[in-house]
């Protein structure tokens with residue numbers, strides 16, 4: 249009887265784990281967005297700001313390629329919304345140009361065509 253209980257308990261745990269793993273998979277998507285970021289400061293600005301965006305789980309910017317990899321929940325946000333969010337931070341996101349007001353507020357070295365000298 250004791251063995252049976254142990255078996256059924258562990259079976260139940262296994263089922264729960266399998267179901268939750270499937271759910272987690274279904275709610276995660278990844279997208280790569282080309283941005284106009286130029287330096288480590290841009291990286292920080294973008295990653296920090298996106299952390300507060302709805303549905304975004306993680307964002308990592310590769311400063312060298314300017315490509316931002318975003319992990320998000322497709323039930324809560326879309327690639328279009330993510331690009332607009334990046335634009336509102338002040339950076340280009342694929343075909344979406346940077347929001348002019350947000351762009352103006354950026355640090356000088358983070359503007360397009362400029363190259364930051366610090367840190368690199």
Ligand SMILES: [Cu+2]
Nearest residue numbers: 287289290358
């Ligand atoms: Cu910068």
